[in-house]
Amino acid sequence: MSAKRKIEVALAGNPNSGKTSIFNALTRAKQSVGNWPGVTVERKEGRFVFEGHETKVVDLPGTYALDAYTLDERVARDYLTCEKPDAVVAVVDASNLERNLYLVAQLLELGAPVIIALNMMDVARSRGLEIDIDRLEKVLGVKVVPTVASKGVGIERLQQVVHDIHRDAPPPGLPISYGDDIEGGLAQLTEAVRAAWPDRTEGARWWALKLLEGDSDALALLAGDGAENALREVLDKVRTGLEKHIGADVETAVVERRYGFLNGVVRECTRRLPGVAGRLATSENIDWVVTSRWFGIPVFLLLMWGTFQLVFTAGAPLADIVDTFFGWLGGATGSVLSAARAPDWLVSLLTEGLIGGVGSVLVFVPNIVILFLVISLLEESGYMARAAFVMDRFMHLLGLHGKSFIPMIIGFGCNVPAIMATRTLESRKDRMLTVLVNPLMSCSARLPVYILFTGVFFTRQRGLVVFTLYLLGIVLAVLVARLFKRVFFKQEVAPLIMELPPYHLPTFRSVLTHMWERAWLFVRKAGTVIALASVLIWLLASLPWGVEYASESSIIGRLGGLVAPILKPAGFGYWWAAVSLAAGVVAKELVVATLGAIHGGVAGGLNQVLSRSFTPLSAYGFMVMSLVYIPCVASVAAIWRETNWRWTALAVGHTIVLGWLLAVLIYQVGGLLT
Amino acid sequence: MREPMTLDNLAVGRRGIVRGLQGQSGIRRRLLSMGFVPGTEVETIRVAPMGDPIAFEVKGYNLSLRREEAAFIEVETIEEFALTEAPVGKALVVSHVHGGWGLRRRLRRAMIEPGVRLVKTRDNWVGPVAISVADQMHQLGRGMASRVFVQADNGQS
Structure with missing residues (x-):
């Protein structure tokens, strides 16, 4: 055994078991975030050094079991079976022992070298629960380290135990006895597995169990020919025999007996202190109001309103500061470069292209930081699950999940943080649908377009017209979500089996860590894509050499001229309309800014040009187009970050088609009616 | 003990004992691993404001299920x-x-x-x-x- 060998440990545990806190406490700042290969499940890694030895920690997705029925479970199980970490730290909520141990039992049956971090010991104690640690270690045959991750208690000892793992003999595996009947069948099946798959390293008993439980992955392996034939026969025989004997399906019986064993373990190792309320009194009291028939929805709406206010009202002055800073930076860079006799094109590229473009995106950072502060507060306190509980009925009608509501609301402010907020959704189906329809929520950057056009064409009913646009966005989102659900996710059922964890006070550090992670992701990932896109747009607007920026003879102007005929059926087939829409892809406010730049500003002739070129119908069509067509670059980058290029292409493609169709429909059908 | 019924019909405040599970293998399996195994006591805690989903207490913790999922769980109400x-x-x-x-x-x-x-x-x-x-x-x-x-x-x- 080489002492310098790098140890790799995995962190497994139920959602809400404090796994993230343990991860943060173990690895401190040495973390990196990525995705598991091929799936959009977040993969977090960290490192810690103990007595000079470095240990890598891989944070597995939070799961309740290892059944390979959800994407998270599959990711966790594949990692455990393929990469065989040196140890698995199973984070167990001490105040909810029985259900948390279910995952531990499965880990042990898999043959994983488990160390239990018995977390939330303080909560368990306050609930009057006393746990006999020595006994638990003996019964399960693993090391148990009591911890309170939020306060850093027990972390050093956990590091020590992890560090020592390679010195200890491998654990014997959990000897759960499933009763004479099932054990008999298991023995036969184990023998057959050993014969059929001599080189499967996970252990024949584990595969035999999985086969008996009807595990989909295990059954898929049976599809092979050759050795599998004999195995299939044995499985059928054992299964029918057991079913007849037990009088129920074997799957249920296996889980029932596994839980029966754990129930026994919990009884043996815990003691309820007399005189302490067994339930979480405070948590129940909060729920009595927050999820009640009368107050549930008002409380939810109030919190959402508060979030919205905080993010966009409190964020606004900060965003102004960022904006002013980039304005100053652009100006200063410009004058410094001019003084140094730099060529004009370089000055323009740096100031208008790069600084202007990147600045227009970094303006969102204050809002994003505040938003994720609020979201991590809502999530870590336990309210998020209640919000989903309260709103699920409504969102289910739209084909979405209760938790989809929050990203949708945030989308009215800005789609970028909204798309990033979809991470709170567990099922891939819900997440993709919520991401895809989110740009249809009319964000605040569309407002300048509405203000400009309603000011010219709908002076009397301005409010009403703008309201119909917001409403149209919602209706479209519902229709698109239902359509995509039918097309892409026909097979997937996403049941709402959602834990309502006890409320608890989030710790300062975990909230800040979470917030920082998200904000940094945005700055880094969105920032690079956006810098490229800004430079590209600048090039198109400035080439060929010597043309006026974004004029008719620039490349973008000529492209506008090419696109104009396509826009003609919608009633605005002008090159400058096309150019302004193209510029709006960078940021939707730029639609107005570009129109102004081309037609001499709002103070100049813009209003006259608009009232000459548009009818009220085509103006409405143009606003609908601005709402629906391609999400802005920052949103597209966010979509890309959260999904993959296929979904991103779909998000861009379907909105172009939908926006154009609607604009044409409004102009043509409206023209017939009037 | 009374005749069996499904969990979605267990009134708020009432308790029952899980007797069996129906439904597709995937969802049945998830319900089982969350603790709805035969013999377990369940209590209906409350119904969401719009009538669905429903919150239950099982094995000492709370979780919510939609009515359609609760309908897969057969319970026997406790005589009280x-x-x-x-x-x-x-x-x-x-x-x-x-x-x-x-x-x-x-x-x-x-x-x-x-x-x-x-x-x-x-x-x-x-x-x-x-x-x-x-x-x-x-x-x-x-x-x-x-x-x-x-x-x-x-x-x-």
């Missing part, structure tokens, strides 16, 4: 009834109290908590319910009484 429905003059034992901490504290002051024996002495179908606990007389408002669940006292426990 609200104090308002209990017969007058029979020996009863409190089996559980459905309510927040405030309610339970007020009831505890009147010596009413699970395991306590009592007799309902008067119930005029309107107005308070009169009970006697340990030879003391108490009056409970109907709202409060409807949250106290009792079983017939067969002299054990």
